[in-house]
Amino acid sequence: MSSTHDPVQVHRRTCPLCEGMCGLKVATQDERVIAIRPDPDNVFSRGHICPKGTTLGAVHHDPDRLRHPVVRDGTTWREVSWDAAFQRIDELAQGVRHRHGPKAFAFYGGNMNKGGFDTSRYMMLMVRQAGFAQRFSSSSVDQLPKNVSTFLMYGDMWKMPIPDIDHTDLFVIVGGNPAASKGSIFSHRDVMGAIKALRSRGGRVVVIDPVCTGTARAADQWIGIRPGTDAALLLGVVHVLFQEGLVRLGHLEGLVNGLEEVRVLARAWPPERVASFCGVEAATIRALAQEIGQAPRAAVYGRIGTCTQEFGTLASWLIDVVAVLTGNMDQEGGVMWSTCVAPHLKLTPPYPTDAPLLGPPMRVRGVPGVLGQYPASCLAEEIDTPGAGRIRGLVTSGCNPVLSAPGSARLAAALPQLECMVSVDLYINETTRHAHVILPALSPLEQPHWDIWAWPFSLTSGGHYSPALFPRRDRPPEWQVLARLGSIIGGNPHADLDRLDDEYFGAMCDQLGVPRAVAFAALPSHGAERILDLCIRTGPFGDRFGERPEGLNLQAFKDQPDGIVLGHAPSQGAAAFTTPSGRLELAPAHMLGDLPRLEQAMVAPAPCLVLVSRRQLRSLNSWMHNVEVLVKGRDRCTLQIHVDDARRLGIADADLVRVQSESGALEVPAEPTTDIRPGVVSLPHGWGHGQPGTRQHTAAEHAGVNINLLSPARLVDAASGNAVLNGIPVQVVRIGDGLRASSISHEPLPESTLPGLRQAPGIASA
Ligand SMILES: Nc1nc2c(c(=O)[nH]1)N[C@H]1C(S)=C(S)[C@@H](COP(=O)(O)OP(=O)(O)OC[C@H]3O[C@@H](n4cnc5c(=O)[nH]c(N)nc54)[C@H](O)[C@@H]3O)O[C@H]1N2
Ligand SMILES: Nc1nc2c(c(=O)[nH]1)N[C@H]1C(S)=C(S)[C@@H](COP(=O)(O)OP(=O)(O)OC[C@H]3O[C@@H](n4cnc5c(=O)[nH]c(N)nc54)[C@H](O)[C@@H]3O)O[C@H]1N2
Ligand code: SF4
Ligand SMILES: [Mo]
Numbered sequence: 001m002s003s004t005h006d007p008v009q010v011h012r013r014t015c016p017l018c019e020g021m022c023g024l025k026v027a028t029q030d031e032r033v034i035a036i037r038p039d040p041d042n043v044f045s046r047g048h049i050c051p052k053g054t055t056l057g058a059v060h061h062d063p064d065r066l067r068h069p070v071v072r073d074g075t076t077w078r079e080v081s082w083d084a085a086f087q088r089i090d091e092l093a094q095g096v097r098h099r100h101g102p103k104a105f106a107f108y109g110g111n112m113n114k115g116g117f118d119t120s121r122y123m124m125l126m127v128r129q130a131g132f133a134q135r136f137s138s139s140s141v142d143q144l145p146k147n148v149s150t151f152l153m154y155g156d157m158w159k160m161p162i163p164d165i166d167h168t169d170l171f172v173i174v175g176g177n178p179a180a181s182k183g184s185i186f187s188h189r190d191v192m193g194a195i196k197a198l199r200s201r202g203g204r205v206v207v208i209d210p211v212c213t214g215t216a217r218a219a220d221q222w223i224g225i226r227p228g229t230d231a232a233l234l235l236g237v238v239h240v241l242f243q244e245g246l247v248r249l250g251h252l253e254g255l256v257n258g259l260e261e262v263r264v265l266a267r268a269w270p271p272e273r274v275a276s277f278c279g280v281e282a283a284t285i286r287a288l289a290q291e292i293g294q295a296p297r298a299a300v301y302g303r304i305g306t307c308t309q310e311f312g313t314l315a316s317w318l319i320d321v322v323a324v325l326t327g328n329m330d331q332e333g334g335v336m337w338s339t340c341v342a343p344h345l346k347l348t349p350p351y352p353t354d355a356p357l358l359g360p361p362m363r364v365r366g367v368p369g370v371l372g373q374y375p376a377s378c379l380a381e382e383i384d385t386p387g388a389g390r391i392r393g394l395v396t397s398g399c400n401p402v403l404s405a406p407g408s409a410r411l412a413a414a415l416p417q418l419e420c421m422v423s424v425d426l427y428i429n430e431t432t433r434h435a436h437v438i439l440p441a442l443s444p445l446e447q448p449h450w451d452i453w454a455w456p457f458s459l460t461s462g463g464h465y466s467p468a469l470f471p472r473r474d475r476p477p478e479w480q481v482l483a484r485l486g487s488i489i490g491g492n493p494h495a496d497l498d499r500l501d502d503e504y505f506g507a508m509c510d511q512l513g514v515p516r517a518v519a520f521a522a523l524p525s526h527g528a529e530r531i532l533d534l535c536i537r538t539g540p541f542g543d544r545f546g547e548r549p550e551g552l553n554l555q556a557f558k559d560q561p562d563g564i565v566l567g568h569a570p571s572q573g574a575a576a577f578t579t580p581s582g583r584l585e586l587a588p589a590h591m592l593g594d595l596p597r598l599e600q601a602m603v604a605p606a607p608c609l610v611l612v613s614r615r616q617l618r619s620l621n622s623w624m625h626n627v628e629v630l631v632k633g634r635d636r637c638t639l640q641i642h643v644d645d646a647r648r649l650g651i652a653d654a655d656l657v658r659v660q661s662e663s664g665a666l667e668v669p670a671e672p673t674t675d676i677r678p679g680v681v682s683l684p685h686g687w688g689h690g691q692p693g694t695r696q697h698t699a700a701e702h703a704g705v706n707i708n709l710l711s712p713a714r715l716v717d718a719a720s721g722n723a724v725l726n727g728i729p730v731q732v733v734r735i736g737d738g739l740r741a742s743s744i745s746h747e748p749l750p751e752s753t754l755p756g757l758r759q760a761p762g763i764a765s766a
Pocket of ligand 1: 018142174175177178182183184208210213226227229230304305306613614615619621622726
């Protein structure tokens with residue numbers, strides 16, 4: 001055997017999978033990844049990593065990953081050239097336009113739209129070219145309530161405060177589990193390490209969660225709240241803050257509207273009123289309020305458990321109200337806003353930041369659009385309900401709503417009714433299997449990376465550029481794929497892509513106040529790199545195209561492969577608020593108007609068993625289950641149930657149980673535990689693989705069950721349209737012992753009428 005191997009090369013890059021932004025050292029040889037290790041020299045992560053980060057090579061080399069466009073003929077897939085794929089899309093799209101008009105197309109963008117270097121920066125060009133009548137995204141199964149509350153309070157839907165855990169004295173986590181998720185809308189190099197450091201410097205950590213999670217176990221106190229009741233608990237906290245004279249606005253004095261309204265409304269919410277609804281003793285709520293009010297610095301942070309629930313917007317709002325009232329908003333050691341090196345989120349009109357709070361109502365359910373998009377909960381019915389305005393064409397990118405959105409059985413049945421479905425993805429998954437054409441996305445190692453979604457939520461100002469590691473060969477650049485796809489859907493298949501790109505980029509220059517001639521002369525190339533460079537140059541540390549010679553541009557980051565850190569974000573004061581009044585709005589009418597809904601819920605009968613979701617360190621929503629090292633070992637798709645409930649229902653460890661909600665049923669092994677509140681059961685989300693027509697062989701061998709068969713699509717947080725994925729009434733019965741998870745059924749039962757499920761009334765139209 002001759003040794004004709006290339007030398008081993010080591011590349012430094014940022015893991016694009018979650019907000020941890022871990023620096024990786026990727027060793028390659030002969031165009032293969034041979035090892036991935038943490039990069040101790042990365043200036044942000046300093047050697048932190050999790051098991052997923054070491055598997056980017058496995059994703060890249062995965063034989064199941066799509067490398068060429070595929071066209072579906074019935075149940076078989078055919079690899080085709082890019083041109084042939086676009087031609088097929090054009091035929092299908094023309095058919096839809098011809099039969100149903102140009103308004104019959106919708107778009108669904110998923111969580112992994114954020115991962116791609118071009119995808120994240122060009123998705124809005126695709127959307128603009130296509131002119132979709134309706135836009136859906138994973139936002140409405142995620143943080144849309146936070147978008148609504150921050151839009152109302154600060155004037156910008158992405159102005160979400162971030163906990164400053166490195167400088168706080170008290171960290172209160174409501175409905176988040178960074179031990180699994182690594183932090184969300186909150187990028188920190190090592191949240192669990194920071195929790196440990198906080199406690200060892202004498203600070204305290206409190207976790208409010210129906211489940212005693214890994215994070216709760218690492219904290220000083222676990223408050224095992226009843227799901228969906230956080231808003232009431234927080235109102236109790238606000239009551240005590242006023243009652244005990246703990247309110248101080250600090251440096252926001254004179255910048256806040258609505259303090260008096262909040263003072264008046266809080267009178268009606270003593271902890272004693274909410275205690276039984278929340279399942280938390282009044283004394284505990286009182287003590288929590290005192291602790292937050294008296295701590296020199298406190299950071300109260302709410303995440304997905306406070307969003308994907310019946311009162312997600314109220315809870316998100318009240319978390320920030322507590323911070324404002326205790327002088328912890330925009331304050332070191334409290335919660336603060338980032339100073340982002342390459343601000344991008346407000347760019348590229350028509351970004352949703354331009355959209356009004358409430359848009360025109362949906363055809364079937366009549367709920368309004370929210371901040372430029374429609375609830376994912378409505379997608380299936382908009383496809384399968386006959387009549388004018390029905391969705392006939394759908395583009396999806398970076399998502400898998402058949403597993404991730406509520407009412408998934410109906411969505412899976414609706415997708416085959418589409419006349420044109422195009423997906424951009426790495427895999428043929430539970431959703432994309434219904435597409436007529438799938439365009440392969442680039443693997444994480446075939447493209448550059450600069451995290452567009454994590455840096456805006458980090459209090460460390462900095463940047464890290466990773467060049468592409470493997471060539472993309474005969475594929476067109478991804479921005480061209482997206483521009484062409486959008487143009488075809490929009491009925492303009494022969495659009496000049498370079499011209500489109502120049503116009504897109506030019507509009508960004510206009511928005512940033514940079515003369516187009518200056519920007520085009522300095523940045524002549526097409527694609528995402530020049531957008532990134534524009535953002536860095538016009539950002540707070542940028543060189544402004546030579547006006548500030550000491551400032552930064554993309555080259556400065558290319559010259560520093562370990563990244564550059566520029567310090568900690570400062571307070572922003574009055575400059576933070578872009579509301580019409582120019583002040584922080586503490587009592588938006590939209591929020592006050594939602595309180596009666598909460599009051600009604602408090603007097604409704606409580607269901608005896610409710611379901612919540614959980615995340616797992618070795619999963620990433622629905623899509624990393626095809627990596628063997630991440631799924632091997634014990635079955636993780638289990639129903640956690642309190643030992644007392646298990647005993648009452650005659651359920652022993654590993655027994656197979658049937659879990660049924662109003663929208664479906666599934667069978668899954670039980671895992672009795674004391675780490676959960678009695679009356680609550682928990683399933684992980686993102687499982688339910690192995691469905692006919694998918695191509696993820698490893699995932700199929702570890703299929704698990706799809707939790708969202710149990711999430712009724714009709715249940716939304718009325719103030720935002722966000723899906724309710726936590727606090728779903730269920731019944732659990734034992735059906736056998738020692739059965740393996742493979743006997744799981746994916747079929748929903750016929751609709752049943754379970755008592756105790758409150759009807760979400762839907763949002764009042766604008
Ligand atoms: N390993 C891993 N990391 C991830 C992901 C992943 O799938 N796997 N997904 C990424 C994504 S897309 C996101 S959005 C983030 C999410 O990040 P996190 O918000 O930290 O997500 P979870 O770990 O699901 O934690 C949510 C917690 O809310 C609790 N909860 C449920 N209902 C309620 C309630 O009504 N009230 C309260 N107070 N708590 C409740 C749940 O028990 C759970 O512990 O994670 C990201 N990071
Ligand atoms: N019950 C319940 N349901 C939930 C949640 C929950 O906590 N409980 N969490 C919700 C949340 S927070 C979220 S964000 C959603 C997530 O759900 P989705 O937004 O539907 O996303 P994923 O399941 O992560 O699927 C991502 C897809 O993107 C593909 N992909 C990976 N990288 C790229 C890329 O660079 N480009 C493109 N085009 N595709 C790529 C992957 O192959 C995969 O198919 O799930 C939601 N659903
Ligand atoms: S998945 Fe997140 S925590 Fe894990 S290595 Fe990647 S960035 Fe770090
Ligand atoms: Mo998410």
